[in-house]
Structure formats: structure tokens, C-alpha cells
Amino acid sequence: MASNEPGTTPPQRHLPGHIAAALAGAGGAFDSAGQPWAGRSLAGEDARIHNFEDDDGTADANYLTAVAALKSGHGDETGVISSLATARVFIPIVAQLAEEAEGQDGLQADKQADMALVTLKAADGRTAMPAFTSAAALAAWHPEARPVAVYAARAALSAVSEGAELLVLDPGSAVTFVVRRPAMWALAQQQHWIPSYADDALAHEMRQVAAGFAAVRSLELLPGRGVAARAADGSVLAGGGAGPELQVVLYLADGLDAEGVQQLLAGLQAGWSRNVLFGERVDSIEIKLRRAVH
Known part of the structure; x- marks a missing residue:
């Protein structure tokens, strides 16, 4: 045979209680400084690249080592997920029109531009949230997106809050690594993934x-x-x-x-x-x- x-x-599942509690207590619709994504402008302090001091924007060394081991055949995806436990990643946020006003020429003018998280649709229709291990990778993918630095665990929580079942690292880069839902949930809870x-x-x-x-x-x-x-x-x-x-x-x-x-x-x-x-x-x-x- x-x-x-x-x-x-499997269809999208209801969140287990412990994950819902973690989401209620941290992350979710908030950035690494605890500020909401919604209602941001593109000016002043909101235009800062990220909230991590002395961050040069390069990829986490442990993550790069784990991916290199995976490429060489000496590592596995468990090692990559483990490396993300302490890694900083960048979440792209983009301007979206929150309110329009009519200009003097009769055309619609952008009165207020809020910031929004970016989500994608995977080939099978599931929602995916992109994240980037370096500021350069994000800029190459979407030059107009604002990179906001968060720990990968917080990014996973944000993905859960957006209804995403995949966290996609570095789409369009030399190595694109997909964190599937069980690993994403484990990362959000800061638990070891098997x-x-x-x-x-x-x-x-x-x-x-x-x-x-x-x-x-x-x-x-x-x-x-x-x-x-x-x-x-x-x-x-x-x-x-x-x-x-x-x-x-x-x-x-x-x-x-x-x-x-x-x-x-x-x-x-x-x-x-x-x-x-x-x-x-x-x-x-x-x-x-x-x-x-x-």
C-alpha cells in the first residue's frame, strides 16, 4: 500500500489560555517600548528607527551562526529557533491613511497618516507576519517601511495578536526562514520548541x-x-x-x-x-x- x-x-485554532494570558500581559499591539502601533505619525519621535540603544542594525550573531550551521548540514531548525530566544529583530510598520481632507484644489489630501503592522498571505492562504534580522534586509524589502526593533519573542506575540500563523524572517533575502505556528507560539512564551x-x-x-x-x-x-x-x-x-x-x-x-x-x-x-x-x-x-x- x-x-x-x-x-x-488544520484550521486556525483558538489560543490556549496560557498563550492568551501572555498576549494580554505583553506584546500584542504594542512595540518594544510598550507604545501602541496605532495612531502614530511619521514625524518627530515616532520616526526613530528603533528603541534599542547602541544597536547597529546588523543581524544577531547567534542567529547567523545557527543559520550557517543549518546551511552546512551541521545544524537543524531547532537551533535556529533557539537562537531567536534572545535575538532582536525588526518589525516593519508602514503609513496608512487614517483620515482624508479635501485640499484647495479639490483633491483628497492625506490629513493623518497612522502606522500599521505589515501582514502577508502565504501560498496556502494563511496570514504571515514578516520580521527582519537586520535593518538593511528590511530596507531592501520595503524602503518606505519604518523598522521597529523588538525581541523576537515580542514579535511572535505581535504575530499571534494579528492572527498570523507564520512568522517569516527576512523575506526576499539570501535566506528566508519561516517560523511555523507551534514554534511561533513557543517563542512567544519563551519556551523550548520541539x-x-x-x-x-x-x-x-x-x-x-x-x-x-x-x-x-x-x-x-x-x-x-x-x-x-x-x-x-x-x-x-x-x-x-x-x-x-x-x-x-x-x-x-x-x-x-x-x-x-x-x-x-x-x-x-x-x-x-x-x-x-x-x-x-x-x-x-x-x-x-x-x-x-x-
């Missing part, structure tokens, strides 16, 4: 659900085909992709027809989706079917 099921992305494909506790919970289906002999968790990312130079990195994140290999007993397989998959995914650990630690999945070896 060697059929493949297409990757699926990839779903290497998570023993998650594997146990998923096997517990699968044990209720007689046709499932065993299952295996592997990195999904979307874990890898491609750098601008064409090299492939073993991490930083947008997903699918988790490949679930199901070893099934003989005798199931197509309808039986579909019913089995629907039952499994329904059972997994009700599991709290699965909801928090799995971003997107793809399922492969294999014949169990007797």
Missing part, C-alpha cells in the same frame, strides 16, 4: 488515538516535505520551510477498500484534532499509507 494523501493544514516530527510525547498521544482503529498496526512521525527551505542561491536547507511540517506514516492491515481508507483517515484526523497536545504542537500534516509487514 503506497498511496499518498495530500498535506492538510518539532512535531521529533516529539516523543506527541507521538505517544497520536498512537493512543490510532490504537482505537483496528486497521492501524503502527504509525511513524517524520519531517514533512515542507520542512525544507530553499535559499536564494538554490541550496536546500533542512528547516525553515512553511510546511507541511509533519509526515505521518500509517502502517495498515490488508483488506481496506478506498471507502474504508477514507473513513479511517477521517476518524483519525478527527481524533487527533480533539487532542490538546496535537492542537498546540502540529502545524500541518501529510499522511502516507503503507502496508503493515507481518
Whole structure:
């Protein structure tokens, strides 16, 4: 049995209580100085590049080291996420027209320009928030955006508050690294992130659900085909992709027809989706079917 099921992305989930509490207590719609993004002008103190003193705007050294290790094959995406725990990043904010006034020539004039966070749409339709590890990378991406420096954990909280499921580091740069939702949530809480494909506790919970289906002999968790990312130079990195994140290999007993397989998959995914650990630690999945070896 060697059929493949297409990757699926679970719908956006309600925030767990501890994440909602963290969001209420810090970050969210506020910058690193605790000031709201909304209602800013482009003049005076609001035009400052960022709020970190003696910051030269270059990328965090630990992050660069972790990405270099990932590119060389000696590191993994867990190391990159860990490096972000203490890293400063830049969030782009752009002017948007808050109010219009009619000028003397009868044309609409910009009466007030507020500042807004930038969000993007990923290829699969999910909301993504861009962040940049250096001021130069942000300027190259959007010369008119104002860089506001925040710790990466605060950027993750802001992404959560915007309903984003992805935090995209350095879009358009030599290396674009996608922080998927479970890693983003862990970063926002300043907790260690374990990839779903290497998570023993998650594997146990998923096997517990699968044990209720007689046709499932065993299952295996592997990195999904979307874990890898491609750098601008064409090299492939073993991490930083947008997903699918988790490949679930199901070893099934003989005798199931197509309808039986579909019913089995629907039952499994329904059972997994009700599991709290699965909801928090799995971003997107793809399922492969294999014949169990007797």
C-alpha cells in the first residue's frame, strides 16, 4: 500500500489560555517600548528607527551562526529557533491613511497618516507576519517601511495578536526562514520548541488515538516535505520551510477498500484534532499509507 494523501493544514485554532494570558500581559499591539502601533505619525519621535540603544542594525550573531550551521548540514531548525530566544529583530510598520481632507484644489489630501503592522498571505492562504534580522534586509524589502526593533519573542506575540500563523524572517533575502505556528507560539512564551516530527510525547498521544482503529498496526512521525527551505542561491536547507511540517506514516492491515481508507483517515484526523497536545504542537500534516509487514 503506497498511496499518498495530500498535506492538510488544520484550521486556525483558538489560543490556549496560557498563550492568551501572555498576549494580554505583553506584546500584542504594542512595540518594544510598550507604545501602541496605532495612531502614530511619521514625524518627530515616532520616526526613530528603533528603541534599542547602541544597536547597529546588523543581524544577531547567534542567529547567523545557527543559520550557517543549518546551511552546512551541521545544524537543524531547532537551533535556529533557539537562537531567536534572545535575538532582536525588526518589525516593519508602514503609513496608512487614517483620515482624508479635501485640499484647495479639490483633491483628497492625506490629513493623518497612522502606522500599521505589515501582514502577508502565504501560498496556502494563511496570514504571515514578516520580521527582519537586520535593518538593511528590511530596507531592501520595503524602503518606505519604518523598522521597529523588538525581541523576537515580542514579535511572535505581535504575530499571534494579528492572527498570523507564520512568522517569516527576512523575506526576499539570501535566506528566508519561516517560523511555523507551534514554534511561533513557543517563542512567544519563551519556551523550548520541539518539532512535531521529533516529539516523543506527541507521538505517544497520536498512537493512543490510532490504537482505537483496528486497521492501524503502527504509525511513524517524520519531517514533512515542507520542512525544507530553499535559499536564494538554490541550496536546500533542512528547516525553515512553511510546511507541511509533519509526515505521518500509517502502517495498515490488508483488506481496506478506498471507502474504508477514507473513513479511517477521517476518524483519525478527527481524533487527533480533539487532542490538546496535537492542537498546540502540529502545524500541518501529510499522511502516507503503507502496508503493515507481518
